[in-house]
Amino acid sequence: MELYDIDPVFCPNVVNHRYLASIKYLLYKRFLEKTMSEENWSEHIEALVGENPQLQGQFVSLLARYTDVDTVASWAIRLSVPQEKLSYHVAERLKELEKVKL
Structure with missing residues (x-):
């Protein structure tokens, strides 16, 4: 895109792929290297995913590959991810959490 000065609007898959690579790198830094604080990591993740549902x-x-179901469920709530896009275990945990709130 930079080489031919192409507007990123015309290459949404390339842009999403870049963001996804950045997310994978941040997961690696947080959970495998353990070199990022929770606060710093959370800010970076929120900035990357923004309002993009995909x-x-x-x-x-x-995230489910790196941590427990409760953490994944809390992020799903935080990002307002629809339950149909979640794995079975995470969706079930969300239902349990909703029952506890009632």
């Missing part, structure tokens, strides 16, 4: 769903799916 990236939000992909992030929650990737």
